[in-house]
Amino acid sequence: MTVTEKEVSRQILQLSGANANLCIRCGRCTAACPVAGQMDQKPHRFASLLLHGQADTLLRSNSIWLCLSCMACSERCPRGVDPARLVEGVRQYAVRPRGMAHFSPDQVPDVVDDEMPQQALMAALRKYRK
Amino acid sequence: MPKIGVFVCHCGSNIAGTVDVEKVAAAARTIPGVVVACDYRYMCSEAGQETITKAIREYGLDGVVVCSCSPRMHEATFRRAAEREGLNPYMVEIANIREQCSWIHKNREEATEKAIVLMRAAVAKVKRDTPLTAGRSGVTRRALVIGGGIAGLSTALDVANAGYEVDIVEKEPTIGGKMAQLDKTFPTLDCSACILTPKMVEAAQNENINLYTYSEVEKVSGYVGNFTVTIRKKARFVREDRCTGCGACMEKCPSRKAKNEFNCGLNTRSAIYIPFAQAIPNVAVIDAQHCLKLQTGKCGVCEKVCAAGAIDYTQQDELIQREYGAIVAATGFQPIRPYQFGEYGYGRYPDVITSLELERLMNAAGPTDGELRCPSDGRKPKNIVFIQCVGSRGQTCRDKSYCSKICCMYTAKHAMLIRDHWPDMDVHVFYIDVRTPGKNFDEFYRRAAEEYQVDYRKGQVGKIYEEDGHLMVQGSDLLEDRQVLMPADLVVLAVAVEPSPDARKLATMLTASMDNNDFFTEAHPKLRPVESPTAGIFLSGMCQGPKDIPETVSQAGAAAAKVIGLLSKKELTANPCTAHPEEVRCNGCGECEKVCPYGAISYEEKELRVMGRREKRRVAVVNTALCQGCGACTVACPSGVMDLQGFSNRQILAEVDAICR
Amino acid sequence: MKQYSYFPGCTLKEKARELDLYARQCAEKLGFSLQELPQWQCCGAVYPMASDEIAPKLSAVRALEKARQQGQDLITVCAACHHVIKRVNDDMKQGGDIADRANRYLGFDTPYEGQTKVVHYLEVLRDEIGFDAIRARVEKPLTGEKIGAYYGCMLLRPSGVMQFDDPESPSVLENLLAALGADPVEFPMRNECCGGYRVVDDAQAAGHTARRVIENALKNGVEELVTACPLCRYNLKKVAGGQIRVSYFTEVLARALGLLKEGGINA
Secondary structure (H helix, E strand, O other): OOOHHHHHHHHHHHHHHHHHHHHOOOOOOHOOOHHHHHOOOOOOHHHHHHOOOHHHHHHHOOHHOOOOOOHHHHHHOOOOOOOOHHHHHHHHHHHHOOOOOOHHHHHHHOOOOOOOHHHHHHHHHHOOOO | OOOOEEEEOOOOOOOOOOOOOHHHHHHHHOOOOOEEEEEEOOOOHHHHHHHHHHHHHHHHHOOOEEEEEOOOHHHHHHHHHHHHHHOOOHHEEEEEHHHHHHHOOOOOHHHHHHHHHHHEEEHHHHOOOOOOOOOEEEEOOEEEEEOOHHHHHHHHHHHHHHHEEEEEOOOOOOHHHHHHOEEEOOOOOOOOHHHHHHHHHHHHHHOOEEEEEEEEEEEEEEEOOOOEEEEOOOOEEEEEOOOOOHHHHHOOOOOEEEEEEEHHHOOEEEEEEOOOOOOOOOEEOOOOOOOOOHHHOOOOOOHHHOOOOEOOOOOOOEEEEEEEEEEEEEEOEEEEHHOOOHOOOOOOOOEEEEEHHHHHHHHHHHHHHHHOOOOOOOOOOOOOEEEEEEEOOOOOOOOOOOOOOOOOHHHHHHHHHHHOOOOOOOEEEEEOOOOOOOOOOOHHHHHHHOOOOOEEOOOEEEEEEEEEEEEEEEEEOOOEEEEEEEEEOEEEEEEOOOEOOOHHHHHHOOOOOOOOOOEEEEOOOOOOOOOOOOOOOEEEEHHHOOOHHHHHHHHHHHHHHHHHHHHHEEEEEEEOOEEEEEEEHHOOOHHHHHHHHHHHHOEEEEEEEEEEEEEEEEEEOOOOOOOOOOOHHHHHHOEEEEEEEOOOHHHHHHHHHHHHH | EEEEEEEOOOOHOOOHHHHOOOEEEEEEEHEEEEEEEEOOOOOOOEEEEEEEEEHHHHOOOOOOHHHHOOOOOOOOOOOHHHHHHHHHHHHHHHHHHHHHHHHHHHHOOOOOOOOOEEEHHHHHHHHHHHHHHHHHHHHHHHHHHEEEEEOOOOOOOOOHHHHOOOOOOOOOHHHHHHOOOEEOOOOOHHHOOOOHHHHHHHHHHHHHHHHHHHHHHHOOOOEEEEEEHHHHHHHHHHHHHOOOEEEEEHHHHHHHOOOOOOOOOOO
């Protein structure tokens, strides 16, 4: 059975633990984000696209890989929506199915150098794969 | 056994649609003591009331139960009907089978069953009702208005013009309030001072108005019609009766570093000062914190230059006690100081200012003589960015949850005025929504965008920082779906408004209730919007919630009408449903006084006969004029001796029994 | 001498030994001591935000529970470890589903409910030792050194949970630097992200974000940056080239207290 996009959106909202209904579409998240310029789906669109059942747009976007989880959006959101959690929800949904990892341990030798802290690899493995 | 009549209302289909009213009436007829029970389409109509009065006459009823809507709606109607027929009005009970039954249930059978239970409880209560007579008290025909801004002044003038005495207590050295600081007013763009100062002069010259400036309310006691208030008149160190307002002292005063409050701290003033040119009274005041004479004992220049001999360094605060029939809270508001929004850099960057500061920077009497300049270096700004909703409409600890209501309009005004005076300046406005309900308001905002090319951007700002000598504004434009970064010379924050910080203290003194935001609450949000739930306390202006000048003046007038209505009464009827202790069993423990929100309970040493012996005892005494019948004391009393007339413990228990049967 | 349960974290055992070593030495000199937890596991580097993630939080809960058993506050130096542990501790405090399931899985004698106080090394310097006391211990004041404090994200946000400092106008590092005799330079990007873990996926993109910080620091006259985070240091150092030195705050602290080993810690 295929899951509808609307159902996927609902599941992501639940997974995120954030309450997107609090959003008043003010755009402070996009204004605060250090990488919004490169995102094809800006942070402010996450709440409304998920509420409107359009998760596919977000699952296909580069935004979920660009997001740094720096929490600037969540810190400055006047509504306490916690947009970083919404992005995390989409990202988790994207990487959890088998074979959908964005980054694999096989790539480590290519990216690592002498000084790269373990922390970087650990974080990337946590963020980009399940 | 008392003879009871039960009258069941259909309220059209409001009740009858869900409740089988005939069945309720039939059930009533089975209760011992109920001699008549009937139903009718609209019991509140003339014909409906006639049904009741006729039954009182024909059956000689001792008590009436009306099963209808909430007693808040028609209890008074049915009581008056009973009174017309010679029945004591407090022998009428309402069973609320609409709001508490038909409206909230869907199942007809269950709703009918519940309506019958509610009816039975009311019958049980009415059987134990006793006729009550309302007490009467006199009215002091003078009103106190706390706050001398546009709200307080408008209320005071309306009351005074109706022929009653009014005192205004204003904590600042001058009346005028925030409106005196504004440059122009929306949507007509009249000069704020030009429309305010005549009102100030009128208040000062009105024979019925007495001004206490630089004064604060210290203590309030009494009750509606009979308040006693202590006012602290703070020491000005200048004799009001002598000072001519010539200003020589201000010129010569050597201490000039105090922040000028009237100009939002954008410049400084002398330690002895008159807040602004049109201040009323036009009398100087010494700011003791900055006065060299008062701080160090050395100086005395102002005393030397004062030709009128008005300076008095020995002046003390003065306490004045006055009686009032009514009190109006008009304590106003203040804009928040947005330090908590560190990402905007207010306080860090001098060119990030609030809208009220901008008013002063654009005002001819302001620190720049009306030439818009950047506070940092005095240069003429080229790019000006406005940010809306700073601290409003949020859910976090930094924000107010409400919309501050006035900001959309004043920002449109600012933007328009800037573009009109200085067409070479560019104005950008970051907004969430533009909210402009009000006569000619949306047209005004559109003029800013259409005629004056103000750049409205749907989005917010995430960070402001300084780079290469100017501010960079990092924001979002949601319609273009992108992040924007623009340089700005001046950033104006349309900050949230909040109630005056003194309001909470005052509310406690007045036993007037407040909401979580420290705005005064009204007795009913729709039907009694200018009255506090505490009798005799009225609300005017921003202290009740955000509002603009036209709305403030309307509300001020409405509050005045209520005050006039009260003061015009020869005497007041008190609510007879008040608390009273059974003195013999009262042990004077003090619990009831602690919970009384109206300060109606005190203690007296009384000589009582207890078990045949005379003994002196401390017992609770209820001031029935103050008591609002809330019942808090009856529940708090550990020995159960406090009782409420019309809602006695035995009546309530009888109702509970009737429900549980 | 107050004893703290110390959670060093993986990076501090390997690539960020300066952060760890000097933290311990400076603590001894300033009158507190770091007792490394007997057994600890990687904190996971990032706080798992999804509402159903329990397993990745367990190592933090174990560390917290050990500190509770010792009756000590849990101290961290690494910004990432601090972030993860502090937020997990908050989850445990809040009670909810995650706390329930974690407790059921770990089966402690008494459930762990966030009793341990989690402190960052800088908080101890500020709140327990005090900057005046530190100033009194300075042997080689950093006079004239224009040092910029780089906070990054993880110490500050979300401020409601981290409760570390004002998230938009922090001051703890500047105050420390001033106590050490340096001229702290405040620059606007000090609380903006360095590019974080993105460096693994797309080093160029991460560099872009880091460059924004470095350029801003340069414009404000910063000569040396200090941070509490190994990943921040790595990212910033990569783009800084030779223009700005990027150090751990413990290094400058050690330098001022006269504890720095000439020629590096391995010399």
